[in-house]
Amino acid sequence: MAAPRTIVIPALKKHTATVICVHGLGDTGSGWVFLAESFRRRGLFQDVAFVFPSAPNIPITVNMGMQMPGWYDIISFDTLNRSDDEPGILRSRTYLHSLVAAELAKGIPARRVILGGFSQGGAMSVFAGLTYPGPGRLGGVFGLSCYQLLEGKFDALRKEAADAGAGEAPPVFMGHGQEDPLVRLEWGQATAEGLKKKGIEVDWHEYPRLPHSAAPEEIDDLEKWVTKRLDETKGETSSAGL
Numbered sequence: 608m609a610a611p612r613t614i615v616i617p618a619l620k621k622h623t624a625t626v627i628c629v630h631g632l633g634d635t636g637s638g639w640v641f642l643a644e645s646f647r648r649r650g651l652f653q654d655v656a657f658v659f660p661s662a663p664n665i666p667i668t669v670n671m672g673m674q675m676p677g678w679y680d681i682i683s684f685d686t687l688n689r690s691d692d693e694p695g696i697l698r699s700r701t702y703l704h705s706l707v708a709a710e711l712a713k714g715i716p717a718r719r720v721i722l723g724g725f726s727q728g729g730a731m732s733v734f735a736g737l738t739y740p741g742p743g744r745l746g747g748v749f750g751l752s753c754y755q756l757l758e759g760k761f762d763a764l765r766k767e768a769a770d771a772g773a774g775e776a777p778p779v780f781m782g783h784g785q786e787d788p789l790v791r792l793e794w795g796q797a798t799a800e801g802l803k804k805k806g807i808e809v810d811w812h813e814y815p816r817l818p819h820s821a822a823p824e825e826i827d828d829l830e831k832w833v834t835k836r837l838d839e840t841k842g843e844t845s846s847a848g849l
Contacts, residue, residue: 612636616643616657623654624746624837625710629703629724629732631752633675635661639725645826655837658706662728665695678731684789696734696756703735707745717743718840721833723780725821726790729753733779733798737807738764741772747836749780749829752787752819754794755801762805778808780832782825784817 614636628639636659643657662676669681679695703722710720722745724732729750734757736748755761765776779802783795792813799811810832814822 612661614640614659614661616640616647616659618656619647619653621654622656622713622715624652624719624721624840625656625658625715626652626721626723626833627658627660627703627706627710627732629660629678629722629728630662630676631724631726631728632667632677632681634725634728635676637661642826646830651830652833652837656710658710660702660706662699678727681727693757693760696731699731700735700738703731704739707739711742716840716843717741718746718843719837720745721747721749721836723747723749723751723829724753725751726753726819730756733781733802734761737761737776737779737802738768739773739777740768741774744773744775745777746840747778747780747833749782749832750798751782751821751825751829752784752790752795753781753798754790755798758801765805776805776807778810778836780810780812780829782812782814782821782828784814784820784822786816787819789819 612635628642630638639659646652662678664674665677666672666674667677667681669684678699680692682691707720722732722736730753733748733750736745739745781799783792785792799809802809812828814825
């Protein structure tokens with residue numbers, strides 16, 4: 608899959624970690640550059656590079672087939688598992704895995720790579736991050752205002768990833784607005800509870816009066832979670848690409 612308009616915010620110091628942030632439906636990578644800018648204004652994560660990919664334009668069924676940036680087609684907004692576009696989901700999964708592989712080729716350890724996103728991008732990040740086949744597991748996965756994809760295939764893909772060298776699943780951060788009219792709160796809750804039942808560590812946060820958006824409090828909570836994940840792997844190195 609081609610990646611139009613991928614934006615990379617390079618590390619200010621020696622590059623030791625990477626955060627890949629995946630946008631939602633109809634957006635582009637530039638829509639989430641504010642995340643890196645917010646961190647940088649406060650002098651945070653100076654050894655971290657931020658990667659903001661953009662999805663290709665594809666027809667979206669719920670929008671009368673109009674083309675827009677999307678990681679997969681959405682057939683209906685009515686249920687938790689809202690997309691029947693398995694080929695699109697798996698294609699985007701492969702692409703996100705390739706972004707991780709590119710960071711490993713630079714010598715960044717998998718445990719120093721964090722993959723996350725918002726809405727459709729969050730759903731893709733949770734799905735791709737938890738089924739990443741290695742080598743090694745990712746440092747963490749975050750999904751904001753998102754939901755489970757391909758639930759019927761997830762366990763088999765997760766087992767394939769674990770057997771291939773990913774090992775245990777990475778920890779997950781999930782945040783969701785209590786007033787989200789598009790991706791309902793209960794869908795996020797069900798996703799988080801389902802992952803916990805599979806033995807996956809999930810840090811769940813709800814935000815009062817928040818619609819389908821990200822709140823400053825949510826970004827602050829995400830910052831703390833990313834800091835913890837990177838502190839746990841500080842000093843780790845990889846021989847990949849060296």
